[in-house]
Amino acid sequence: MPSLARWKARCRALLYRDALDRDFDRELSSWVDELAAREEARGTAPQEARRRAIQATGGLDRVRDRVRDVRPRWFLDGVLSDVAYAARSLRRAPGLVLAIVVTLALGIGANTAVYSIVHTLLLQPPPYRAPERLVFLLAKMGAAGSSRAMLAGPEVVDFQRGLTKLESLAAIRPASVALTGDGDPEQLRVAQVSWNLFDVLGVSAARGRTFAAEDGAPSPAPPVLISWPFFQRRFGADPSAIGRRIVLNDTPVTVLGVLPPEFRLRFRAETGIPDEPQVFQSFPEDLSRTHRLLRYYHVVGRLAPGATIDDAARDVESISAELARIHPFYTVGNHTFYLVPLLADTTQAVRPMLLALLGGVVLVLIASCVNVAGLLLARAVARRREVATLVALGADRRRLSCQFVAEGLIVAAAGAIAGLVTGFAALRAIVALRPPGLDRLAQATIDTPILLVVVAIACVWGALFALAPLTESRRLSVATGLQSLSPANGRLRYRSRSILVIAQVALGTALIVTASLLVRTMDALHRVDTGFETDARALTFRLSLPPSRYSTSVEVNAFSRELEVRLAALPGVERVGAISHLPFDTLGNWSSKYFPEGPGQDLSVARLADTRAVTPSTLQTLGIQLVEGRWFTEDDDRDSRHVVVVDERLAARTWPGRSAVGQRIHVPFLIDRQVHTTWALVVGVVKHMRYRTPDAEVQEQLYFPFRQNLRNPMGYVLRTSMDPSAIGADVRRVVASLDPLLPTYEMAPLDLYVARALSARRFTAVLIASFAFLALALAGVGLAGLIAYSVASRHREFGIRLALGATPARVRRKVLTEGLLLVIAGIGLGLLGAGIAARGIRTLLFGVAPSDPTSYLGAVLILAVTGVAASWWPARRAMRVNPVQALRSE
Amino acid sequence: MAQTTLLQGTLDLLILRTLALGPLHGVGIADRIAQVTRGTFDIKAGSLFPALHRLEGEGWIAGAWGETRSGRRARLYKLTTAGRRQLAEEKKTWARVSLAIQQVLEM
Numbered sequence: 001m002p003s004l005a006r007w008k009a010r011c012r013a014l015l016y017r018d019a020l021d022r023d024f025d026r027e028l029s030s031w032v033d034e035l036a037a038r039e040e041a042r043g044t045a046p047q048e049a050r051r052r053a054i055q056a057t058g059g060l061d062r063v064r065d066r067v068r069d070v071r072p073r074w075f076l077d078g079v080l081s082d083v084a085y086a087a088r089s090l091r092r093a094p095g096l097v098l099a100i101v102v103t104l105a106l107g108i109g110a111n112t113a114v115y116s117i118v119h120t121l122l123l124q125p126p127p128y129r130a131p132e133r134l135v136f137l138l139a140k141m142g143a144a145g146s147s148r149a150m151l152a153g154p155e156v157v158d159f160q161r162g163l164t165k166l167e168s169l170a171a172i173r174p175a176s177v178a179l180t181g182d183g184d185p186e187q188l189r190v191a192q193v194s195w196n197l198f199d200v201l202g203v204s205a206a207r208g209r210t211f212a213a214e215d216g217a218p219s220p221a222p223p224v225l226i227s228w229p230f231f232q233r234r235f236g237a238d239p240s241a242i243g244r245r246i247v248l249n250d251t252p253v254t255v256l257g258v259l260p261p262e263f264r265l266r267f268r269a270e271t272g273i274p275d276e277p278q279v280f281q282s283f284p285e286d287l288s289r290t291h292r293l294l295r296y297y298h299v300v301g302r303l304a305p306g307a308t309i310d311d312a313a314r315d316v317e318s319i320s321a322e323l324a325r326i327h328p329f330y331t332v333g334n335h336t337f338y339l340v341p342l343l344a345d346t347t348q349a350v351r352p353m354l355l356a357l358l359g360g361v362v363l364v365l366i367a368s369c370v371n372v373a374g375l376l377l378a379r380a381v382a383r384r385r386e387v388a389t390l391v392a393l394g395a396d397r398r399r400l401s402c403q404f405v406a407e408g409l410i411v412a413a414a415g416a417i418a419g420l421v422t423g424f425a426a427l428r429a430i431v432a433l434r435p436p437g438l439d440r441l442a443q444a445t446i447d448t449p450i451l452l453v454v455v456a457i458a459c460v461w462g463a464l465f466a467l468a469p470l471t472e473s474r475r476l477s478v479a480t481g482l483q484s485l486s487p488a489n490g491r492l493r494y495r496s497r498s499i500l501v502i503a504q505v506a507l508g509t510a511l512i513v514t515a516s517l518l519v520r521t522m523d524a525l526h527r528v529d530t531g532f533e534t535d536a537r538a539l540t541f542r543l544s545l546p547p548s549r550y551s552t553s554v555e556v557n558a559f560s561r562e563l564e565v566r567l568a569a570l571p572g573v574e575r576v577g578a579i580s581h582l583p584f585d586t587l588g589n590w591s592s593k594y595f596p597e598g599p600g601q602d603l604s605v606a607r608l609a610d611t612r613a614v615t616p617s618t619l620q621t622l623g624i625q626l627v628e629g630r631w632f633t634e635d636d637d638r639d640s641r642h643v644v645v646v647d648e649r650l651a652a653r654t655w656p657g658r659s660a661v662g663q664r665i666h667v668p669f670l671i672d673r674q675v676h677t678t679w680a681l682v683v684g685v686v687k688h689m690r691y692r693t694p695d696a697e698v699q700e701q702l703y704f705p706f707r708q709n710l711r712n713p714m715g716y717v718l719r720t721s722m723d724p725s726a727i728g729a730d731v732r733r734v735v736a737s738l739d740p741l742l743p744t745y746e747m748a749p750l751d752l753y754v755a756r757a758l759s760a761r762r763f764t765a766v767l768i769a770s771f772a773f774l775a776l777a778l779a780g781v782g783l784a785g786l787i788a789y790s791v792a793s794r795h796r797e798f799g800i801r802l803a804l805g806a807t808p809a810r811v812r813r814k815v816l817t818e819g820l821l822l823v824i825a826g827i828g829l830g831l832l833g834a835g836i837a838a839r840g841i842r843t844l845l846f847g848v849a850p851s852d853p854t855s856y857l858g859a860v861l862i863l864a865v866t867g868v869a870a871s872w873w874p875a876r877r878a879m880r881v882n883p884v885q886a887l888r889s890e
Numbered sequence: 891m892a893q894t895t896l897l898q899g900t901l902d903l904l905i906l907r908t909l910a911l912g913p914l915h916g917v918g919i920a921d922r923i924a925q926v927t928r929g930t931f932d933i934k935a936g937s938l939f940p941a942l943h944r945l946e947g948e949g950w951i952a953g954a955w956g957e958t959r960s961g962r963r964a965r966l967y968k969l970t971t972a973g974r975r976q977l978a979e980e981k982k983t984w985a986r987v988s989l990a991i992q993q994v995l996e997m
Contacts, residue, residue: 030916030917
């Protein structure tokens with residue numbers, strides 16, 4: 001069959017190409033032999049006969065070529081030979097290829113890493129079903145001064161009952177319990193949740209089951225679900241763990257199921273809800289019976305099918321109105337409720353940082369592409385002669401394009417591969433070195449679509465600019481190409497490359513300004529007066545006293561006093577203190593409503609203050625600055641009168657012009673697990689402490705003595721004379737000696753919390769600074785390359801100048817001026833761009849304005865110096881030109 | 891005689907027809923055609939070999955090394971069954987084409 005024979009011929013042509021060539025050689029020589037023999041028979045001399053026979057064929061090579069053309073070939077055949085040719089010609093310019101590959105590697109690598117990070121932190125949806133249908137229900141307390149507050153138990157129940165546009169609503173609050181029993185006592189991160197939380201989120205158990213309605217009944221020992229990593233670590237992934245009872249806070253509870261491995265909560269950091277709680281427990285309390293004024297529930301809901309968020313918002317408003325009707329204090333306190341979409345809310349904190357990084361890295365990619373374009377254009381000029389010769393010899397222009405494209409693609413592919421490897425390594429490095437507050441980065445991996453997009457960009461770019469030599473040849477006539485480079489065409493090439501260099505300088509300027517602004521922000525943040533000592537060597541840890549063994553304040557206080565005494569006695573410990581929330585803590589904030597004595601003052605118009613419970617020694621341990629009055633002493637305990645200390649802001653706001661000391665203030669106290677709101681005496685005023693974020697003064701502040709107002713957990717701070725981590729083991733021993741079943745957890749140096757507070761900004765600053773250096777390096781290389789090329793192409797011109805009496809210094813100055821002009825143009829453009837970029841990152845800046853002159857001047861200086869440095873070497877070569885040689889050449 | 895005016899398809903037809911009478915090597919084919927057309931078609935190596943190899947690639951002729959009558963080693967081509975069918979096709983086409991040309995010339 002013809003088709004079969006054709007296929008066989010094709011295969012043979014591909015596999016036995018050399019053999020077929022040899023075969024035909026023999027066939028051709030037998031033809032020549034025969035014709036030569038006939039010629040000889042006619043009487044011609046053998047050599048002449050042979051010559052005539054060969055001449056009659058019209059050229060042996062020609063015949064061979066024509067037969068080869070006719071041979072059946074695959075498309076691949078042509079492509080393979082183009083690639084081989086391209087590879088050979090690239091091997092002749094190793095420096096150029098290396099420069100292009102390195103440039104692409106850096107640009108693509110940086111981009112791949114950052115896109116992956118942005119994707120993970122910003123774009124990747126949380127592991128819930130249809131997360132775009134989820135919303136948060138929040139409260140706004142106008143009179144009290146809070147725009148974002150949690151809900152109280154009865155409010156949650158009211159909304160659960162009343163909402164129609166939300167199909168379900170669930171509450172969450174973070175907690176911490178001690179796991180005892182087999183194995184070491186361990187403090188666990190717990191999320192206490194409504195039984196229907198997992199229905200709201202649309203998550204089912206990987207093993208066992210999630211909560212059912214009956215599990216939600218209030219109980220002293222509600223059942224739990226455990227996380228997958230915890231299941232693996234503590235239970236060895238043993239399926240018999242389901243249904244087993246574990247002891248949490250001395251209470252046995254049943255494990256109902258295990259959640260899937262990829263499940264995690266992704267709430268805002270300030271909620272204090274951890275990303276990966278180890279245990280989820282149904283609420284032990286009945287939410288409808290809790291106090292309407294105690295709000296510590298975070299509420300998430302799912303929109304009903306077909307309902308929009310606006311529908312649900314109207315629903316919420318109508319229920320709020322209903323509540324205001326029943327409880328007048330909602331109206332008086334200007335207390336309302338609202339919804340926010342979950343997706344937008346959870347990413348809001350990181351969005352400015354990620355967008356800044358994205359902007360920076362895109363600039364780096366543009367700088368890389370510009371550099372590559374410049375390099376390929378330079379190569380195009382160098383190969384003018386070669387191309388013109390090939391065209392003159394009859395090379396098919398289409399084949400030439402194919403070969404140039406092949407070159408471009410090979411280089412781009414090499415660059416892309418190098419880029420992906422670099423990106424992978426960079427991502428690993430970033431994840432490994434990630435700052436403490438950005439733990440979510442650990443989940444960043446390179447995403448396949450990102451890969452493909454980036455590789456595609458590189459290949460298209462490379463192929464495009466690889467075609468540059470060909471556009472050249474179209475304009476050239478063969479004659480011009482074969483002669484020396486005419487100035488006219490050289491100038492055109494020079495102009496396009498100089499535009500590229502200006503662009504690179506501009507990009508470098510913009511990035512350096514941005515980086516400088518961010519670095520100065522970090523500096524300003526470090527120098528903020530936080531109101532307490534953050535640079536002392538200090539170790540922190542937490543203890544959570546389970547109510548089962550510490551049910552009364554007497555027991556708690558006794559433990560606390562004894563612990564502080566024993567810890568202070570440890571060698572290396574200078575001071576010990578305890579505070580409910582460590583500085584820059586990850587625990588959710590605690591705020592209390594307060595109001596002073598006076599007409600019209602009651603709970604409904606009370607304002608909120610950030611509240612902390614402290615032990616007396618905390619003043620010196622944390623270096624808190626007392627402004628007036630006194631701090632707490634051991635005499636302020638359960639049996640003495642209630643006292644508080646306030647901060648300057650609260651004092652100034654509540655009792656303007658008077659001393660706050662001696663005034664009375666109405667605040668809630670938690671005594672023996674019951675909340676009592678009562679009058680307390682203000683005994684002291686302290687400087688405002690920036691313990692939530694370093695860059696903003698947030699709220700008025702209030703301090704309770706721990707002895708009077710119990711909190712769980714408590715954070716202990718130990719000022720040490722040596723490295724904090726060295727005494728960790730001793731601390732654990734001391735705690736265990738008082739109570740062997742009490743886990744010491746979250747032990748960390750105080751520095752960690754401070755670092756965490758600044759981490760997002762520092763991360764951004766470091767990365768943008770790296771991008772800036774990268775762009776600077778690319779700009780320098782690009783400029784140096786361009787000036788060098790310019791000098792090389794004007795070899796003759798410099799020779800003439802020098803011969804006519806110009807001093808070498810003048811020639812050098814001319815070249816330097818050339819370079820500087822480009823740099824100045826680039827800087828000008830760059831400063832414009834920098835202004836726009838600076839405005840864009842305004843939210844990240846602190847203590848420095850977007851128009852900070854130092855940063856801009858600094859960038860100008862750096863780029864000017866780089867420009868001079870980059871032009872220096874080619875300028876020196878210009879002045880070293882030997883006039884005689886230059887005039888003689890070409 | 892001007893070689894280049896001979897269409898590629900026509901050369902194929904001539905070669906196939908020549909080989910219909912029996913296997914021949916390259917020189918033999920060129921000789922036979924020159925002989926029969928009394929020198930009108932003097933086919934050179936640069937035209938013949940590409941044509942031969944193309945026809946071989948299509949599977950219409952098959953080549954194998956062998957010996958010529960004069961004892962020389964040469965590649966002998968013979969017509970295949972598919973080649974025979976193709977020859978018949980090309981003959982028909984040629985008849986149609988030449989008739990058409992004739993009609994135009996006589997109009």
